[in-house]
Amino acid sequence: MLFVLALLAVAGALVAARGGRLTPGGPGASVAGNDVAQQFSNVVDDAVALSARATQPVDKFAATARDSIKAAEALKQMETQNTQLRLEILELNARVERLARYEALLGLPPELLATGLTARLIGEASGPFSAARIANAGAEVGVKNGFAAINEYGLVGWVSSVGKRSSRVLLLTDPNSRIPVMGETSRVRAIMVGDRSEQPEMLYMSDASRLRPGERIMTSGDGGMFPRGILVGYAVREKLSPLSLGSESKAPGTPGASPVRWRVRPAADLKAADFVRLLPNTEIAPIDSDAQTALQDAAARNRVLSRPLGAPSLNTAPGAPPPAGAATTAQPPKPKPKPVTSAAGTSASTPVASAAPAVSEGAVE
Amino acid sequence: MSFAGASDDSTRFYFSAGLVVLYLFAQLSPLSHLLDPGYWPLGPLWAAYGWSRGGPSVRSALALFALGLLQDTISGGPLGLWPFAYVGAYAAAMAVPAGLSENAALARAIAAALGLVACATLAVVTASFSLGTMPPLGPLMVSLSLTALLTPFAGFLFSPPKGRDLY
Numbered sequence: 001m002l003f004v005l006a007l008l009a010v011a012g013a014l015v016a017a018r019g020g021r022l023t024p025g026g027p028g029a030s031v032a033g034n035d036v037a038q039q040f041s042n043v044v045d046d047a048v049a050l051s052a053r054a055t056q057p058v059d060k061f062a063a064t065a066r067d068s069i070k071a072a073e074a075l076k077q078m079e080t081q082n083t084q085l086r087l088e089i090l091e092l093n094a095r096v097e098r099l100a101r102y103e104a105l106l107g108l109p110p111e112l113l114a115t116g117l118t119a120r121l122i123g124e125a126s127g128p129f130s131a132a133r134i135a136n137a138g139a140e141v142g143v144k145n146g147f148a149a150i151n152e153y154g155l156v157g158w159v160s161s162v163g164k165r166s167s168r169v170l171l172l173t174d175p176n177s178r179i180p181v182m183g184e185t186s187r188v189r190a191i192m193v194g195d196r197s198e199q200p201e202m203l204y205m206s207d208a209s210r211l212r213p214g215e216r217i218m219t220s221g222d223g224g225m226f227p228r229g230i231l232v233g234y235a236v237r238e239k240l241s242p243l244s245l246g247s248e249s250k251a252p253g254t255p256g257a258s259p260v261r262w263r264v265r266p267a268a269d270l271k272a273a274d275f276v277r278l279l280p281n282t283e284i285a286p287i288d289s290d291a292q293t294a295l296q297d298a299a300a301r302n303r304v305l306s307r308p309l310g311a312p313s314l315n316t317a318p319g320a321p322p323p324a325g326a327a328t329t330a331q332p333p334k335p336k337p338k339p340v341t342s343a344a345g346t347s348a349s350t351p352v353a354s355a356a357p358a359v360s361e362g363a364v365e
Numbered sequence: 366m367s368f369a370g371a372s373d374d375s376t377r378f379y380f381s382a383g384l385v386v387l388y389l390f391a392q393l394s395p396l397s398h399l400l401d402p403g404y405w406p407l408g409p410l411w412a413a414y415g416w417s418r419g420g421p422s423v424r425s426a427l428a429l430f431a432l433g434l435l436q437d438t439i440s441g442g443p444l445g446l447w448p449f450a451y452v453g454a455y456a457a458a459m460a461v462p463a464g465l466s467e468n469a470a471l472a473r474a475i476a477a478a479l480g481l482v483a484c485a486t487l488a489v490v491t492a493s494f495s496l497g498t499m500p501p502l503g504p505l506m507v508s509l510s511l512t513a514l515l516t517p518f519a520g521f522l523f524s525p526p527k528g529r530d531l532y
Binding site: 124126130131160168170175 | 404441
């Protein structure tokens with residue numbers, strides 16, 4: 001329809017042009033031709049306007065149809081994503097369950113997941129030798145010393161002192177800041193030390209040669225100060241002149257290599273940080289007395305069941321006659337009372353893990 | 366308001382000390398996107414310089430010590446850093462050679478320079494003891510430079526009444 005109207009408009013324009021130029025005769029004839037062309041042009045304009053008004057519902061319908069098609073496509077895409085996410089959730093749940101079983105088998109004390117609370121940085125507390133912010137959350141809402149402060153980009157700092165309604169967040173760049181970090185890929189461990197510059201320095205590196213510029217640096221969780229795996233920033237290699245003072249590290253195996261210093265470019269913009277999440281320290285759950293007793297029982301059972309029938313007691317020397325009733329009664333030896341050790345010490349001894357094969361041997365028995 | 370015309374010494378003293386307190390609390394405002402608080406001029410150093418022109422005074426030394434403690438608390442820096450730095454600057458600013466008292470402008474410049482150097486030295490020494498390593502000097506240098514630049518304009522707030530200054 002629009003095409004027809006366009007043709008009509010073109011034809012009208014042509015007629016108008018001819019009316020003005022090709023009409024033979026005097027000026028009167030030319031004026032008459034112009035009038036006709038003008039009227040024709042008006043008719044065409046009206047027709048175009050009318051047709052535009054008439055086609056509005058059609059255009060709206062077409063637009064609605066296009067939107068519907070797009071919406072249907074988006075819906076289909078989201079349904080696909082939803083299905084994928086549900087599958088991933090199922091897989092993650094399975095992994096979580098499997099991880100819990102592995103931890104139980106290994107006797108690993110569970111690491112509590114950090115929850116934390118959100119606060120806003122409302123002020124500065126800096127000086128030439130310090131870089132800190134003031135957060136509007138204090139002991140009243142449960143903030144404690146040592147809480148990690150992160151935002152959506154990464155680690156910002158940690159809580160160094162707590163008031164009733166506010167707390168001081170020491171930034172990564174503060175000279176008093178010491179944070180155990182590691183490279184995400186290389187797993188190089190280091191201590192990140194602030195020096196009031198925009199990029200804190202990495203000291204005490206385990207193997208600097210394995211670190212690569214641009215590698216993501218994360219909290220290592222060593223010492224339980226911070227949860228493990230929080231993004232801190234990106235590794236930056238700084239070449240030093242031979243006369244430079246300070247910490248230097250030379251890549252081993254590269255004779256003549258210039259001394260370098262590794263720094264971390266923080267992922268979070270520390271100057272623009274406003275809202276932060278304050279995360280509690282990584283706590284290792286203590287093993288209660290019941291669990292300790294169960295572990296000792298499991299260890300004792302393992303010692304008995306892993307011994308073949310008729311074998312000499314563990315307390316007797318090889319070749320010596322077995323004690324009376326040892327082969328028949330197979331009484332489990334009284335478990336030695338184990339002192340309650342630290343979490344690390346408990347995880348080092350894995351009595352439950354060694355009990356697993358014993359159960360199968362017990363089935364044979 | 367004319368400080369030079371005020372006659373009551375105590376009023377002038379407490380008013381100027383109050384100004385420094387306000388200035389220190391202003392550093393808590395979230396203005397780091399404009400100027401990092403570590404770079405702000407050292408307000409108490411102006412007071413140390415101005416009060417030193419009135420001669421030795423226990424009240425001034427105690428006030429500077431208290432102002433330093435306040436700055437330590439506010440900035441979260443090593444406690445004790447600024448009190449010693451400001452009292453040291455106050456003492457150093459009074460160590461202008463007696464022969465220069467006739468040339469007031471030169472004596473004031475030397476007093477300000479002595480105070481600045483003493484403050485910087487004591488701050489760095491105390492910070493290095495506290496941090497266990499050489500502290501970063503960049504922010505302190507910027508801060509001291511801004512303090513020196515603004516001393517001619519801000520120093521008059523703390524100067525003694527006319528006729529009572531040493532030089």
